[in-house]
Amino acid sequence: MSESPHPRIRVHELADHPTLAERVLFWTLQPTLLGAVLVAWIAAPDSPLLYPLTLLGVHLFLGTLEYVIPARPAWHQPLTEKLGLIVIAAISLTVGGTASELYNTLLAEPLTSWRTAMNLEVWPHHWPLIVQVFLVFFASEFIWYWMHRAQHRCPPVWRVSGHGAHHSFKKLNAINFGANHPVELFWIVFPAVFVDLVFGVGAAAYGALLLTTTQTAIVHSNLRLNAKGIGWLMTTNAWHIRHHSANLEESNTNYGCAAILWDRVFGTFANTGVIEAGIGPRETTALEKLLIPIREPEGSVIAPSR
């Protein structure tokens, strides 16, 4: 039988005849990058500069590697395309910051009063900070898992959240972590803010934010990365690229964008390569992406129908 002209890409496997550098990056990139970000946070846990510096460093590093050793050369983003995505990501981050401030303004007082009234001071502040970071991380991802699953299973939620815009890109690179419809940022930032306010987390919330931000960049990256071991709990790019598949059944898996743990617990984890990403056979226009909360683009096959 002849080979398919569009083979399934499996980014969690090394290419034929890899160089030593490709092998080292394949095995170490994800844990090393996550570890480096957490070490930087431990060294300067309150520094407001850490977030922008992490964003800049992570994306310069991953973006450079995507140009040099892309897993899928067809997903190369020319400079003009990359600049457009950087602008979209900057808008997303700005809206996300505003949404986060709004939630804090509206919810901080009632949730704090409720916690006190219910005597729910259960957060383990005496535990090592790094353990608390992972506790916030997995708790936030638990909420996000169900919100994201609702986006893909419930047509009105898919529509109002504008989630289709994030899926509408045919090529995935690390910068796609921020390629969302602006309205979706009100969804994306909610879980972490909610966990922080309900439990009165404090210092560890910032570490968890850095961990999640770095993870979401890695899981969209167009690089070959190992998924053994780390892929039991953390989402890898192989798992997340499958979620971006242009096949409806395949896209309804792997809802955890930073942690894959909850997909394993609730039976939505799947592990096969994908042939193509997107919401259909073609790249949607910028206007179609913007109008997604109002109108599904023609040819879209990923939107839930019932």
Ligand SMILES: [Zn+2]
């Ligand atoms: Zn999705």
